[in-house]
Amino acid sequence: MTLNFVNIMWALLVIFLPSVASANEVNGANTAWILTSTALVLMMTLPGLSLFYAGLVRVKNVLSILMQCFAIACVASVIWMIAGYSLAFTDGGELNSWIGGLSNVFLAGVQEETVSGDIPESVFVMFQMTFAIITPALMVGAFAERMKFSAMLVFSSVWLLLVYVPVTHWVWGGGWLAEMGLLDFAGGTVVHITAGVGALVAAVVLGNRNGYGKTAMPPHNLTMTVTGAGMLWVGWFGFNAGSALAANGDAGMAMLVTHMSAACGALSWMIIEWIRHGKPSVLGIVTGMVAGLGTITPASGFVGPGGAVIIGFTAGIVCYFMTAWIKNGLKIDDSLDVFPVHGVGGILGTFLAGIFASTELGVFSGQGFAEGITSIGEQLGVQVVGIVATFAYTAIISCVLLKIIDKVIGLRVDKEVETEGLDINEHDERGYII
Secondary structure, three states: OHHHHHHHHHHHHHHHOOOOOOOOOOOHHHHHHHHHHHHHHHHHHHHHHHHHHHHHOOHHHHHHHHHHHHHHHHHHHHHHHHHHHHHHHOOOHHHOOOOOOOOOHHHOOOOOOOEEOOEEHHHHHHHHHHHHHHHHHHHHHHOOOOEOHHHHHHHHHHHHHHHHHHHHHHHHOOOHHHHHOOOOOOOHHHHHHHHHHHHHHHHHHHOOOOOOOOOOOOOOOHHHHHHHHHHHHHHHHHHHHHHHOOOOHHHHHHHHHHHHHHHHHHHHHHHHHHHHHOOOOHHHHHHHHHHHHHHHHHHOOOOOHHHHHHHHHHHHHHHHHHHHHHHHHOOOOOOOOHHHHHHHHHHHHHHHHHHHOOOOOHHHOOOOOOOOOOOHHHHHHHHHHHHHHHHHHHHHHHHHHHHHHHHHOOOEOOHHHHHHOHHHHHHOOOOOOO
16 A cells, blocks of 8 residues: 555656756756747848848948858858858867867767757757857948858858857857857857948958948938847847856856846936937837847846946947047947947846846856956956957958958959949849839
8 A cells, every 4th residue: 555655656657847957958947948948039130130231321222241251141051051150160179179079070969869058059059159159240231232142152151160160169168268268148249240340340351331421311211220129139148148048047147137138228228318319219219129139138147237227328328429439539430330339238148247247246246156366456368358359359260261362263342233232233132123
């Protein structure tokens, strides 16, 4: 009788208690969350970023922007499968501080039963692939309306392998910045600094659009831009909270601080515009939102809500004035403000992560997410090294690559093509029936 009772109780425990995954078992809840996050991050590029950028250009170039984002999603996926994932996340042996190995080329060894942590390795591969897709796609905004489609494809493809993949390995693949203890939860250095700096270099090398500073070049469809912005905001939850790689409290806090920073970045940008120009603009509030999202990204897994509010408000203010300085002070035609929003946001967020991850700041502290931080000063030193190294490496490689492409196939469309528009000349189509 006693034995039967024990057997019945054991059966009930097996049925009703949640299973606990071992190191080599798949956790269903975590897998479901990362699958969802993967879809959210892909939505950030297609259609979020695509619509956001397409609405900001002139009517004659709307299809070219959509085409560029779509094509990058395709080619980056193939490159990631062939070599990107392996070089970013496998052991590179003696060169491991700088680059990964070739053991997973063409995703060799990635099977249904292989795991990364407690999720299927295939899910991890796909999740990281979406980051590899959106990073070069972000740069499209800097050279919008004037780069050849062929040059864009070559630049994005080679840049992905020479810039994005190595930096990813440095930070997330066990490379030298990871060994130093750099805090970059979801891509301040890996995504935003690399994309921002690459974009700035591209804008300088290509030169300004014809008529820049003399002819008005307003967005052709802000409704499209706001739609894309909304998708970016929602998709960013997968970007940041998904980087916890688990359905747990870290993911929940990352989602909360991401939302708060986006809201505060939007509000601070709106308020500055309201004060300086007398009216708040729709373009301003959505740009401030993106600035808040980009700036919280590296810190999202390490800070609490109080720190996120400060980071978001700071992002809106700093990125607003940096945008004005780049355009009006330096006269650089970073067409859709990629560097002052994403590049500066990534730099600012990576730096502030070293401050607000500390547990010494009370309500503004990191709530204990970032372990092993002994002092703010020491951590800030590591953060600055990561910022400077990523900035310098990206700038040098991007510049050299652009110069080579310009010599071989040419970077920029002819003046007549630029005047008539890239849609009809590069793709023989029009975005609208005129």
